[in-house]
Amino acid sequence: MSSNQSPADGNSGDAAASADLLEVDGVVKQFGGLVAVDGVSFGVEEASITGLIGPNGAGKSTLFNCITGVYDVDGGAVRLDGEEIQGLSPTKVARRGVGRTFQTPKTFRGMTVRENMAFAARHQTGERALGALLRPGTIREEEADVQARVDDTLEFLELDHLADDYASGLSGGQRKLLELGRVLMLDPEIIMLDEPVAGVNPSLTDDLLARLRELNDRGRTILFIEHDMDVVMENCDRVVVMHNGQTLASGPPDIVQDDERVVEAYLGGVDR
Incomplete structure (x- = not known):
C-alpha cells in the first residue's frame, strides 16, 4: 500500500469485478467421526459482499477456520487469487491477504x-x-x-x-469496530467477519454496516457470517446457505430467500 492510501481503500480496483477472489472447492473437515464441513463449494466475487448463513451447527465458523488456516482441511481446496492457501498457517494466510474477525473480538485490552x-x-x-x-x-x-x-x-x-x-x-460494538480496524491495517484482499453485529446495540450496528458498505464501495471484498436475515438480505450481493455441513443454496438474496429448501431448513425454522 502506498503511504497516501488509507487502509479503508481497496487494493484491487483494476481487477475484473466478476472474478472469484476466493474459491472454496469441496472443502471437508472432520472431527473424529463427525463431518462438520462436508464438501462445501462456493466462490466470493471480487469487490462483492457475500453472506454465509445457516442454522446453528451448520458448520459456518468451522468453514471460516478452514479458510483462515486455524484448521487443516481433510479434503478440497481453498484458493485466493487462484493460488491454493489451505495448509498454510493462520499467519501466512493473513499475509496472503485474508483478514478475519471473530465472534468475540480479539483485541489487546x-x-x-x-x-x-x-x-x-x-x-x-x-x-x-x-x-x-x-x-x-x-x-x-x-x-x-x-x-x-x-x-x-x-x-x-x-x-x-x-x-x-x-x-x-470500549463497548462490545466499539471493540468490533476496533477489530475491523486492526484487520484493515493488514491491507487484506478479503475481509471475513464472523457475526459482526451480534450483540451490538442498534445504533452501532447501523454504524458498522455503513462502514462495511463504504468499504465495499471503495473496492473491498467482504464475506460475513450473520444470523440477522434483515442484515443479510439488505447488504449482500450474494448469499450462501449451509445446512448440516453442506452447501444448501447460493445466489442473489431474493432468490435464496424464496428457495423452498432454505425456507424449510432455515428461514422458516426456529433459528430465524
Whole structure:
C-alpha cells in the first residue's frame, strides 16, 4: 500500500469485478467421526459482499477456520487469487491477504485503541532486531506512515475520539469496530467477519454496516457470517446457505430467500 492510501481503500480496483477472489472447492473437515464441513463449494466475487448463513451447527465458523488456516482441511481446496492457501498457517494466510474477525473480538485490552491499531500493521522493519539497528531512518519513516494510517482508519471508523482510551473500556460494538480496524491495517484482499453485529446495540450496528458498505464501495471484498436475515438480505450481493455441513443454496438474496429448501431448513425454522 502506498503511504497516501488509507487502509479503508481497496487494493484491487483494476481487477475484473466478476472474478472469484476466493474459491472454496469441496472443502471437508472432520472431527473424529463427525463431518462438520462436508464438501462445501462456493466462490466470493471480487469487490462483492457475500453472506454465509445457516442454522446453528451448520458448520459456518468451522468453514471460516478452514479458510483462515486455524484448521487443516481433510479434503478440497481453498484458493485466493487462484493460488491454493489451505495448509498454510493462520499467519501466512493473513499475509496472503485474508483478514478475519471473530465472534468475540480479539483485541489487546491493556493497550490503547491507537496502540492496538499500530500493532496490527504488517511488514514493519523495527520488528526485526537487525533492521532496528541498521535502519533507524527507515523505521522513523515507517512509524510516521503507520500512525498516519491509524489516524485515517480511526477517523473512518469514527473511533478517533477514543484513540487514547484503553480497549478494555470500549463497548462490545466499539471493540468490533476496533477489530475491523486492526484487520484493515493488514491491507487484506478479503475481509471475513464472523457475526459482526451480534450483540451490538442498534445504533452501532447501523454504524458498522455503513462502514462495511463504504468499504465495499471503495473496492473491498467482504464475506460475513450473520444470523440477522434483515442484515443479510439488505447488504449482500450474494448469499450462501449451509445446512448440516453442506452447501444448501447460493445466489442473489431474493432468490435464496424464496428457495423452498432454505425456507424449510432455515428461514422458516426456529433459528430465524
